[in-house]
Amino acid sequence: MQDRNKSYSLGSLADLLGLTFEGNPETLVSGLATLSSASEDQLSFYHNTLYFSDLQKTRAAAVILSPDAAADCPVPVLLSDNPYVAYAKASRLFEPDRLVETNREISTGIHSSASIDASATIGKEVSIAANVVIEAKVCIEEGCIIGANSVIGRGSSVGKDSLIYPSVTLYPDVQLGERGIIHSGVVIGSDGFGFAKDGQLQVKIAQLGGVLIGDDVEIGAGSTIDRGALEDTVIGHGVKIDNLVQIAHNVRIGENTVICGCSAVAGSSTIGKNCIIAGAVGIINHITIVDEVTVTAMSLVNKSISEKGTYSSGTGLSDTTKWKKNIVHFRQLDTLNDRVKLMERHFKNLGNPKEFDKKGDAKSE
Amino acid sequence: MQDRNKSYSLGSLADLLGLTFEGNPETLVSGLATLSSASEDQLSFYHNTLYFSDLQKTRAAAVILSPDAAADCPVPVLLSDNPYVAYAKASRLFEPDRLVETNREISTGIHSSASIDASATIGKEVSIAANVVIEAKVCIEEGCIIGANSVIGRGSSVGKDSLIYPSVTLYPDVQLGERGIIHSGVVIGSDGFGFAKDGQLQVKIAQLGGVLIGDDVEIGAGSTIDRGALEDTVIGHGVKIDNLVQIAHNVRIGENTVICGCSAVAGSSTIGKNCIIAGAVGIINHITIVDEVTVTAMSLVNKSISEKGTYSSGTGLSDTTKWKKNIVHFRQLDTLNDRVKLMERHFKNLGNPKEFDKKGDAKSE
């Protein structure tokens, strides 16, 4: 929900967002909504021509848009060269101060039920909610919020102004940077999945590394990040990880890379900077992906990617009846290729053109 | 485990289930089991002809079955036109009162270690277990059970007779309907994954919507449901969600739809009513699926589905040696198609039949 008690004049909104505006500076704005649903006291934004007719009909108090669209807007405007970024910044102005306010109501500062080891260091203006457990030698820097029922393991540190939602678990020796946002259910620093096979028995390899997470990292609900086997698992500055993502031991993720929900990165793989890994992608172990790679939804990355670009796997969706026929043929593609090759050879023998010369072997792509 | 202290006479069982029966009404039934494993004091059921020989040999106290199968059953019967539904109802009669009983033993009503904000509203006959945190302005309606170490965020509400298992986290502004069942590890209301790109930096978009969940919804262990960006994420009445499912922001799921384990629904997509989404399915963002659609296991839904029916993707399983050959050919399918087209053209030139006329272009399916 939006905090409807937060309202701004159009003029002060323009100031806060660093934008110019057209319209009455006293117009009151008390919320944010889409073009079609905004009421007369709500701000909206226009960044995609799909919504052009919504723009023409909007009743919003004001609209954030690019200067060239201003003429088509029936209401006051805030001008931005990147209206979507301006919308992102505006959204922060209408956000309730959720956890802070909550904790203040239950208990200021550190809740009486929190268990905090005497050797832990707690910075100024830190809020620690009910039933939080802070183990020995932990350092929580100033301005952090630790949500209810979270556990911060021995020797871990949380950088300043980080927000840890309720029910988060940090194992020992996890270093989280500044302004981190860790959602509920996240587990960081659990053992990497490492065993050495002794006959049929799996002998556990102790995971002696930690996890090192940069600044401005957000990690979505229920995601898991394993500690390294010998060295640290490393998540770069500005990385954004969605819900239910698994990051295995020794993985390294470059700055500002985005990983969407339910993706899995297997052990010792490295992902470059500014990559976009869509949802439900699987990345196998011991591979390297360079900077600026996009992988589309549900693809399996089964080899290293050495050139930036966009990559995919899968078959796309079909009607199941057709699909059942097609997968039979998929499993016989090698045979089908041989059949075509055989005809091509005979075709050539029949005196047909050189066109067939180079295409006889499907393996030479 | 079943509660073996719960036993019923055949006659009272028939009454409770609204069924007719054949056999001694005093026969004592004290548990539920499969046809082959049921002992002489246990109830069983028959709904699938695969188990016909088990039916003929069963030693059960009684069997729920359809009238036309009664003649083949060697033991007393309970007659139902839908024996599987009757079994479902019977199963509830042998269930231990798990959480209620547990809480009663530890502490009646509200456990002394629970942190409940003074502004929260707690209905009658509510059970709140150890270390539960209930934030400001929360409303828990009558008959609810809140399991140990769960957190209910500011302003959220839980409809009457809902069961929240231990270690569940509801963020602020989550509205759960009546008779909801939320399993451990579930997180509802975490931020949607929304960023606006400013150069390489990802600017966070505050997620100002909430989550609205209908009545009779069950959500499996470890699943995550994000709050909406501007409006609510909406889960319809009677929806059943299995374990480790991810529902992104602004998703809308129609009534009675079933989503199996490890599936992911990306942002702003809409799923109709009475759909069945099998396990590990990926549904991309901003698409629409109509009512009564089935998607088979591990399919990628990469476009909207506008007609009811069953849909699939993937290749089916192969021996890995064959598979490695076939995926090479998959990645050359466009070339293979061109090779076939070329032969078809020459074939036609050789004076061959019109059959080749319409099949030359694989793109015109």
Place this chain on the structure above:
Amino acid sequence: MQDRNKSYSLGSLADLLGLTFEGNPETLVSGLATLSSASEDQLSFYHNTLYFSDLQKTRAAAVILSPDAAADCPVPVLLSDNPYVAYAKASRLFEPDRLVETNREISTGIHSSASIDASATIGKEVSIAANVVIEAKVCIEEGCIIGANSVIGRGSSVGKDSLIYPSVTLYPDVQLGERGIIHSGVVIGSDGFGFAKDGQLQVKIAQLGGVLIGDDVEIGAGSTIDRGALEDTVIGHGVKIDNLVQIAHNVRIGENTVICGCSAVAGSSTIGKNCIIAGAVGIINHITIVDEVTVTAMSLVNKSISEKGTYSSGTGLSDTTKWKKNIVHFRQLDTLNDRVKLMERHFKNLGNPKEFDKKGDAKSE
């Protein structure tokens, strides 16, 4: 992090690992690292010829390796026929006593904030951390560690020397064997996903079974294991399950099988012994996989596997532009096959060889 206070002489290390060595028995070893990063007081290991040049240049205090590689090592050696297993064993010697030490610092034995039902049985030398909830009739055997904020449901038991990390939830009637390791966020014993359809309504089937887990089982962070519908879900001795894995009701997993991250096993399926299920694999319901099967990453197992071996599905990764063309052809494979068949038939009519006789029907693989 490694516990750098733990150091051993080369001679005592050889004793502890049961290995012979070459070098000064007094050499002090105080940590474990890769060949290339090991400093002069750290142990390393060599088991893969990929790292041969690292071996030749290593500065490690000593290297675990096989006797035939000893001549190429510039530093003292520990000789093992299986150096990787010896490394696994050595890694345990440098592990900090994380949870034990932590609990000792906060509170010896049972933390004052733990809620333990009077009917629970707690063995000797058990450590129970803050906010743990132990319900009625639970049995925790000697030597167990139960991490902060974990919940152990009514009637469950935890075998001796098991380690349950913080924020774990065991429902009632879960039996965990000895030396189990359960990572944070794990949920065991949640309801199986079982409904009987009554018109459009889904009638819940009470899940009356439990979960039975053998000895020496490790379960990774955030994984979920459902209780059985009528009988138990069964996880065999020595099974290792990675993070975010879903095990549905009535599944049976054989001894020493390994299941990697984000895989899902649907209801009532059986996996044999000594199998390796790679990451993000989906296994549908009601199938059987025999012993010693390997399934590669992100495969869909959509049928039973009756012979040991390695199995795969999927298409492998492509450049997205090519991929888009290829998936069109995938969805027309049945048509392509018909086109090839048609040509083959005409080819034969043209007086071409018998080779075409048997290949006309792609369905006869």
